[in-house]
Amino acid sequence: MTGTRTLIAAITLALCAALLAYTLTHRSSMAALNTQLDQTLILTARAVETEVARFGALPAIAAQDARILAALAHIDDPTTIDAANQYLATTGALSGASLLFLMDDTGTTLATSNFQTDMNLMGRNFSFRPYFQAAMQGQTGRYYAIGAITGDPGYFLSTPLTADGARGVLVVKVDLRPLQDTWTSAGLATAIIDQDGVAFLSGAPEWLYRPTKALSPGALARIHDARTYDGVDLRSPDPILTAPNRAMLGAGPMQIRTKPLTDDGWTLLAGAPNAPVTTTASLSAIGAALLAFLATGLAKIAHQRRQLVALRLRQNALLEIRVTERTHDLALEVQARRQTEADLRAATDGLIHAEKMAALGRMSAAIVHEISQPLAAMEATLAAAEIALPPGQTKTQTRIDTARGLVRRMQRTTKHLKSFSRKEQGTLTLVNLTQAIENAIDLTAPRARTAGVTPKFTPPNPPLYVRAGAIRIEQVLVNLLLNALDAVQGMHAPQITLTTTAGPDLTTLTVTDTGAGISAADLPRVTEPFFSTKISGENLGLGLSISQAIVQEFGGQIALNSTPAGTTVTITLPTPAQQKGAA
Missing domain, CATH: 3.30.450.20 (PAS domain)
Structure with a gap:
C-alpha cells in the first residue's frame, strides 16, 4: 500500500515537474529565438539599406x-x-x-x-x-x-x-540578388516583402514571389498593370502566412518576426522553425519527470541521492560549456558583421572620393580650355608689339621677350594638362617614352620646385618607344614622380633620377629617389587599393594600385626596391617590333 502511494506521488510529482519545465523552457527558448531573429533583422536591414543608399544619388x-x-x-x-x-x-x-x-x-x-x-x-x-x-x-x-x-x-x-x-x-x-544569394548560402529564412505583401527577395526559395496573405483583386490588377512580377502567377501559390506567427514550409510551423524597411513600404521578414524549441521543451519536460522520480527515490536511498547530485552537476557543467561555446560563436559573428559594415563604409568613401576626383579632372580640363585662347592672344599681341618696337628700345625688348617666355611656358603647361585630362581609348599605340617622361616632369614641375628638387633625366638617343596608351603611361609616370617628391620632401640634398634602357625583349624605366624609403613590413602592401603610408590623410592609396593595373594592361610589370637610403621603382615593358628593328 505504501509502495502504491509512493508511486502515485512520484507520478504526480513527475507530471507537475514536466509541465512546469516544458512551460518555462518553451517560454525562455521562444524568447531567445525571438531575440536571435530580431538581431538578424537589424543586421540584415542595415545591409539592405546600405546597398540601396550606395546607389541613391x-x-x-x-x-x-x-x-x-x-x-x-x-x-x-x-x-x-x-x-x-x-x-x-x-x-x-x-x-x-x-x-x-x-x-x-x-x-x-x-x-x-x-x-x-x-x-x-x-x-x-x-x-x-x-x-x-x-x-x-x-x-x-x-x-x-x-x-x-x-x-x-x-x-x-x-x-x-x-x-x-x-x-x-x-x-x-x-541588382539586389547578391543579398539574396548571401541569405541562401547562410541558410537564413529571410525575405523582403513589398507594399502589397509579396516576397520579392528571399533566402528561402519556397517564399520567393509568394504573397504573405491572399491578394485582393485590386492589388492583383495593379500589379498586373505595372507588370511588377512579369510572368509570375500570384494567385496560385499558397500564402506564406497561414496564421499569426506561422508559415507553410517543409520544416513545419515557424516563428516569424518582421521589421519595417526603407521608405518604400517594404517589410523585412525573418523566420526560424519552431521544432527545435518544441523539442528542447519536450526534452526538458522528460528530464524534469525523470528528476522527479529520482528525487522521490533519493528520499529513501542515500547513495541514489549522491548519484543524482553528481548527474546534475555533470549536466550543469555540460550546459555551461555549450553556453560558453555559443556565446563565443555569437561574438565572432557580431565581430564579422561589424567588419563587413566597416568594409562597406570604406568602399563607399572610396567611391565618393573617386567621383570627386573625376569631377575635379573634368573641371581642370574646362579651365585649361578657357585659358588657352587668351594665352594665344597674349602671345600674338606681344609678337606684334615686338615687331612694332622702335630700334634701340633694349629694355622694352627684354621685357617683351621675358613676357613671351612666360606665356609660352604657360601654354606648354596647359597643353600637358589638356592632354593628361583627356579620356583615352583602350587601344595601344606606339608611344615615345622619352616624350612621355618629359611631359610628366613638366606636369610635376610646380610640386618639384616646392620640394626643392629637379628630377634628372637624360634623354636616350635615339628615342625609345613602347606599345602603350600615351595618356595612361603619363598617368603612371606622374604617380611615380609625385610619390618620389613626397618621399624626398624635407630631406637634405634630395635627388630624383629617371633612367631608361632598351633590350632586345624588354624596355626598362626606373625612378629612383633619396627619400626615407618604405619599411619592410609595408613594402608588400603598397600596391594594394586604399593602402597608404602617408599620414596626412590627403592620399587615397590608389596611385600605385592603379599604376600597376595600367602597366599590366600594357603587358609589363612594376617592381619596388626600398632601403632606408631611398626607393627605386622599376617598370619593364615589352620592346615593340619597331624598336627592335631600329636597334
Missing part, C-alpha cells in the same frame, strides 16, 4: 551630365544619342549598377547602357512603370520589379530631368 548625378541633357534635347540626332549610350555604359560599369537608361516624356527609351546587347531597351516604352509615373510628377521614383525585357529583377531608381524645355526620366536599375 546615382540617378541625379548621371542626369546632370551634358551628354544626357543633349540627348534629351535632340532626340533625332544619332550623334548625341550615341554619346549618351556610351556615357551610360561607362557609368554603369564603374558604379556597379546593372542598367541605366534615359526615357522621354512618353516613356520611350532614348539611350541605354546595354545598347550593344541583344536585350537592349532602345525604343521600348515603359510608361506603365510606377517609377516613370512618379518621375513625370516631379518626384524621385523607387520601385522593385522584374525587367519586362531582360527578365531580370531589380530595384529601379528614377529622377526627372529637363533640357531645353524637353522633359525626360533617367532610371538606374540595381
Whole structure:
C-alpha cells in the first residue's frame, strides 16, 4: 500500500515537474529565438539599406551630365544619342549598377547602357512603370520589379530631368540578388516583402514571389498593370502566412518576426522553425519527470541521492560549456558583421572620393580650355608689339621677350594638362617614352620646385618607344614622380633620377629617389587599393594600385626596391617590333 502511494506521488510529482519545465523552457527558448531573429533583422536591414543608399544619388548625378541633357534635347540626332549610350555604359560599369537608361516624356527609351546587347531597351516604352509615373510628377521614383525585357529583377531608381524645355526620366536599375544569394548560402529564412505583401527577395526559395496573405483583386490588377512580377502567377501559390506567427514550409510551423524597411513600404521578414524549441521543451519536460522520480527515490536511498547530485552537476557543467561555446560563436559573428559594415563604409568613401576626383579632372580640363585662347592672344599681341618696337628700345625688348617666355611656358603647361585630362581609348599605340617622361616632369614641375628638387633625366638617343596608351603611361609616370617628391620632401640634398634602357625583349624605366624609403613590413602592401603610408590623410592609396593595373594592361610589370637610403621603382615593358628593328 505504501509502495502504491509512493508511486502515485512520484507520478504526480513527475507530471507537475514536466509541465512546469516544458512551460518555462518553451517560454525562455521562444524568447531567445525571438531575440536571435530580431538581431538578424537589424543586421540584415542595415545591409539592405546600405546597398540601396550606395546607389541613391546615382540617378541625379548621371542626369546632370551634358551628354544626357543633349540627348534629351535632340532626340533625332544619332550623334548625341550615341554619346549618351556610351556615357551610360561607362557609368554603369564603374558604379556597379546593372542598367541605366534615359526615357522621354512618353516613356520611350532614348539611350541605354546595354545598347550593344541583344536585350537592349532602345525604343521600348515603359510608361506603365510606377517609377516613370512618379518621375513625370516631379518626384524621385523607387520601385522593385522584374525587367519586362531582360527578365531580370531589380530595384529601379528614377529622377526627372529637363533640357531645353524637353522633359525626360533617367532610371538606374540595381541588382539586389547578391543579398539574396548571401541569405541562401547562410541558410537564413529571410525575405523582403513589398507594399502589397509579396516576397520579392528571399533566402528561402519556397517564399520567393509568394504573397504573405491572399491578394485582393485590386492589388492583383495593379500589379498586373505595372507588370511588377512579369510572368509570375500570384494567385496560385499558397500564402506564406497561414496564421499569426506561422508559415507553410517543409520544416513545419515557424516563428516569424518582421521589421519595417526603407521608405518604400517594404517589410523585412525573418523566420526560424519552431521544432527545435518544441523539442528542447519536450526534452526538458522528460528530464524534469525523470528528476522527479529520482528525487522521490533519493528520499529513501542515500547513495541514489549522491548519484543524482553528481548527474546534475555533470549536466550543469555540460550546459555551461555549450553556453560558453555559443556565446563565443555569437561574438565572432557580431565581430564579422561589424567588419563587413566597416568594409562597406570604406568602399563607399572610396567611391565618393573617386567621383570627386573625376569631377575635379573634368573641371581642370574646362579651365585649361578657357585659358588657352587668351594665352594665344597674349602671345600674338606681344609678337606684334615686338615687331612694332622702335630700334634701340633694349629694355622694352627684354621685357617683351621675358613676357613671351612666360606665356609660352604657360601654354606648354596647359597643353600637358589638356592632354593628361583627356579620356583615352583602350587601344595601344606606339608611344615615345622619352616624350612621355618629359611631359610628366613638366606636369610635376610646380610640386618639384616646392620640394626643392629637379628630377634628372637624360634623354636616350635615339628615342625609345613602347606599345602603350600615351595618356595612361603619363598617368603612371606622374604617380611615380609625385610619390618620389613626397618621399624626398624635407630631406637634405634630395635627388630624383629617371633612367631608361632598351633590350632586345624588354624596355626598362626606373625612378629612383633619396627619400626615407618604405619599411619592410609595408613594402608588400603598397600596391594594394586604399593602402597608404602617408599620414596626412590627403592620399587615397590608389596611385600605385592603379599604376600597376595600367602597366599590366600594357603587358609589363612594376617592381619596388626600398632601403632606408631611398626607393627605386622599376617598370619593364615589352620592346615593340619597331624598336627592335631600329636597334
